[in-house]
Amino acid sequence: MKNFNYKVLVLILTGTAALALAIGIGRFTYTPILPFMLEELNITKTEGGLIASWNFFGYLCGSLLSISSIFKKRVKLVFFISIVISISTTFLMSMADQVIFFIIIRFVSGLSSAFVLIFGTALILPSIQAIGKKSLSTSHFMGVGFGIVISSILVTILGKLGFNWDDLWIGVAVLSVILAFPIFIFTPNEILQHSYSQNSNYKYNFSFSLISISYGLYGFGYVILGTFISAMARETSGLEATEMYVWLLVGLAGIPMVIFWPWFGKKIGNDLALFLACFIMGLGVLMPVIFENKVGITSASLLLGSTFIPITALALLEGQTRYNGSIRVSTAILTSSFSVGQMIGPYFGGVIIDLFNSYSIALSISSISLFIASILMINPTRFLNRKFRDIL
Numbered sequence: 001m002k003n004f005n006y007k008v009l010v011l012i013l014t015g016t017a018a019l020a021l022a023i024g025i026g027r028f029t030y031t032p033i034l035p036f037m038l039e040e041l042n043i044t045k046t047e048g049g050l051i052a053s054w055n056f057f058g059y060l061c062g063s064l065l066s067i068s069s070i071f072k073k074r075v076k077l078v079f080f081i082s083i084v085i086s087i088s089t090t091f092l093m094s095m096a097d098q099v100i101f102f103i104i105i106r107f108v109s110g111l112s113s114a115f116v117l118i119f120g121t122a123l124i125l126p127s128i129q130a131i132g133k134k135s136l137s138t139s140h141f142m143g144v145g146f147g148i149v150i151s152s153i154l155v156t157i158l159g160k161l162g163f164n165w166d167d168l169w170i171g172v173a174v175l176s177v178i179l180a181f182p183i184f185i186f187t188p189n190e191i192l193q194h195s196y197s198q199n200s201n202y203k204y205n206f207s208f209s210l211i212s213i214s215y216g217l218y219g220f221g222y223v224i225l226g227t228f229i230s231a232m233a234r235e236t237s238g239l240e241a242t243e244m245y246v247w248l249l250v251g252l253a254g255i256p257m258v259i260f261w262p263w264f265g266k267k268i269g270n271d272l273a274l275f276l277a278c279f280i281m282g283l284g285v286l287m288p289v290i291f292e293n294k295v296g297i298t299s300a301s302l303l304l305g306s307t308f309i310p311i312t313a314l315a316l317l318e319g320q321t322r323y324n325g326s327i328r329v330s331t332a333i334l335t336s337s338f339s340v341g342q343m344i345g346p347y348f349g350g351v352i353i354d355l356f357n358s359y360s361i362a363l364s365i366s367s368i369s370l371f372i373a374s375i376l377m378i379n380p381t382r383f384l385n386r387k388f389r390d391i392l
Helices: 002-025 030-041 045-065 075-092 099-130 139-160 165-186 206-235 240-268 270-290 294-322 327-356 360-376
Strands: none
Touching (some): 002 075, 002 139, 030 045, 030 165, 030 206, 030 240, 045 099, 045 206, 045 327, 075 165, 099 139, 139 165, 139 294, 206 240, 206 270, 240 270, 240 294, 270 360, 294 327
16 A cells, blocks of 8 residues: 555656646746846737747647657657756856747747646556546646745746846746756656557547537636736735736645645536636636735635636546547647637736736636636536437
């Protein structure tokens, strides 16, 4: 039993390190560093949103490319290469000072982060399930919150010490290098699932299509606040003091909730858990609009953190049950839909914020998107007679 638990723990920590490196740091460190870049480089919110959107466009391209059959027997190798690219692009962000270079670097970073998530999940999740711990199979998504927490703390400390925006990128790149060591040592080989090769008899699945659409709306809904929350704290009168901890709270709230939401989903159904999580996030995004004070932005941080990472884990689990094929393919399809939403969100948000010189309208639109997504997360088969369920 002790050996069994040790194996599960090693798998979880390895996956955690990978997602911390590529997602928590590689993708989301942009949020706490963005206020420094806006101020020191004099770039606009629209440009800041555009840079973020290209990162998510890279994420979309990576999601689509991951389905290719050329990666079918090279999952672990591609995963390792993606880790190296993620570290490299994080470091390269310190070497540029023009928007066009930021766009190129963030695009490549987004592509590599998608590969890390998809191929890492394809390696870690089935390995955990194979040794009887299906309820813990998405625990490695704690890595997103962990990466946000440690990078947020480092950025805050370095910022307070007077380091410039480029120094901050170098600092988080060093963190990424440290996290890479256990990844290269402990990553398991891929476990081939019975349904790995695609079945020519696969038929159109409406319920999977529905969660894919919902996941895209969720991507759009969370990402505007997720991109601009630190900048909003810095620039809004009375909220300046919250800048140092709002993104940290997002990460801290996310870590335990990655365990809670899948457990809760097992009790009531993953689709209903997704409905509740998306709805709660919608309320969280509205908090700074309703309460234009520290309570509003702090509540937003906590509600965003406690839902946005678990929703990703839950959606991939729910998608796996609705899709008749490889988890790598279902993860890639869902991630592609998600990427479209989060690619549009930052640029759209930046334009709206610059146009109205306010965050309220952009956040209100985000909230509406999340409320719609919450409804669409519910599996329609739970309302149908048994004989119709196979159709959907």
